Amino acid sequence: MAAGYLDVLRARHATRLLTGTLVGRLPSGTAHIAIVLFTRAEGGSYTLAGALAAAYGLATAVGQPLLGRAVDLHGQPRVQLPAAVLSALGMALFALVGLDPLPLACLAVVIAGVCTPPLEGGLRALWPTVLGPQDRVHRAYAMDAVAQEIMFTLGPLLVTVLVALWSPAVALVVINAIGVLGALSVVLSEPSRTWRSAPREAHWLGALRSPGLLALLGSFFFVGTALGSITVAGVAYADDHGDASVYGWLMAALGLGALIGGVVYGARQWAGAPERRLRVIVALLALGYLPLTLTPGVAAMTGLAALAGVFLAPAIACSFIVVDRHAPRGTVTEAFSWLVTTFGVGAAAGTALAGPAVELGGTAWSFGVAGAGGVAALVVLLATGGVLAVPARTPTVVTGSENDRNGAVEPGFSSGHKA
Numbered sequence: 001m002a003a004g005y006l007d008v009l010r011a012r013h014a015t016r017l018l019t020g021t022l023v024g025r026l027p028s029g030t031a032h033i034a035i036v037l038f039t040r041a042e043g044g045s046y047t048l049a050g051a052l053a054a055a056y057g058l059a060t061a062v063g064q065p066l067l068g069r070a071v072d073l074h075g076q077p078r079v080q081l082p083a084a085v086l087s088a089l090g091m092a093l094f095a096l097v098g099l100d101p102l103p104l105a106c107l108a109v110v111i112a113g114v115c116t117p118p119l120e121g122g123l124r125a126l127w128p129t130v131l132g133p134q135d136r137v138h139r140a141y142a143m144d145a146v147a148q149e150i151m152f153t154l155g156p157l158l159v160t161v162l163v164a165l166w167s168p169a170v171a172l173v174v175i176n177a178i179g180v181l182g183a184l185s186v187v188l189s190e191p192s193r194t195w196r197s198a199p200r201e202a203h204w205l206g207a208l209r210s211p212g213l214l215a216l217l218g219s220f221f222f223v224g225t226a227l228g229s230i231t232v233a234g235v236a237y238a239d240d241h242g243d244a245s246v247y248g249w250l251m252a253a254l255g256l257g258a259l260i261g262g263v264v265y266g267a268r269q270w271a272g273a274p275e276r277r278l279r280v281i282v283a284l285l286a287l288g289y290l291p292l293t294l295t296p297g298v299a300a301m302t303g304l305a306a307l308a309g310v311f312l313a314p315a316i317a318c319s320f321i322v323v324d325r326h327a328p329r330g331t332v333t334e335a336f337s338w339l340v341t342t343f344g345v346g347a348a349a350g351t352a353l354a355g356p357a358v359e360l361g362g363t364a365w366s367f368g369v370a371g372a373g374g375v376a377a378l379v380v381l382l383a384t385g386g387v388l389a390v391p392a393r394t395p396t397v398v399t400g401s402e403n404d405r406n407g408a409v410e411p412g413f414s415s416g417h418k419a
Contacts, residue, residue: 008140013130013191021123022147023182027175028116030155031056032231038168042099050232050355052109057348059113061341068118068337076122077187084183086115088176095169117183121336126191142266145317146259160248207335212326215384217342219377224346226289226373232354233366240363246298250305257306262313274321275388279381285311286374292367
């Protein structure tokens, strides 16, 4: 199992790019947690905390595809680093002004969200150049998903430690300063500086011209809803038990479960169409969210959170391959950014729904939002099975093409299609 991952990490630039991207994404991976904790510390309600976190998520959703298209057109360094700096400044402004005046606080959160750099899509665009063979790129996708779960495991703990040692405001500033350093490491690397997108046909819809991609995005909106609702539900659960540290442990357990699931998933090559496999994984993901509504004692709840996370990283890793199969050529960063966007919009909806759910029906209701989101994600995949069954590209292999990542592993993969 470890040998395959080590083979990827031994490739020149691979470790630096993965680590830099992971560190650079720390602000976006912990923003919802930090915003909720900061808002509550400033005396704001659960509803306001959820609304501000939702505003950040929606702003990120707007910015990611726009910045992703800019990266495809102008390269990574000219977009990624300025965006990271502006995002950090926005969050620093939020920490400085607090909730008064509220319009300025909202503006600061929106700036931080809109300017979040599309590092995820950027890394996936770089893997073919850095790794070469298709099976290594496929394994890198799984490793990428696992790396996300490391962030989601350690990120909440880091925020919790910073809050405990100093304050939620300090946590906001420090996390975003670290993120800028991560983005700087990526854009100064040779692959990032020299990468150029494949030629694309000009069209205002860009990557959204693909029906299969739209179907995938519809499903992952609800996956995001499920995960976003847990952000608020976890805080409510910790408040119920009178210990703020419980929240950090629940979030860490969720990330740890996803990490384990991602490592196991990426350790082997999978036969058959990834679209069918994704339906099975999302079904298991939904099944894992439903028991959270039982809200048992802390030890049992931590175990349920870990179980709920097991199929998250496999779902994300499999979705990367589906994006590759259905995105038009020359839209690689934009296509992956749309996945981040849709996930972010869903997470924003989840945080916005979970806040009122806590106040109307208690903690169990807020976890119920997660269960409903998982079920809805599965329904979308089942309803769009016919669309997802037809990849966007014809069976032509172009060695070294930015979209030619999985031909040797995923039957039916194709590249060379022009939008």
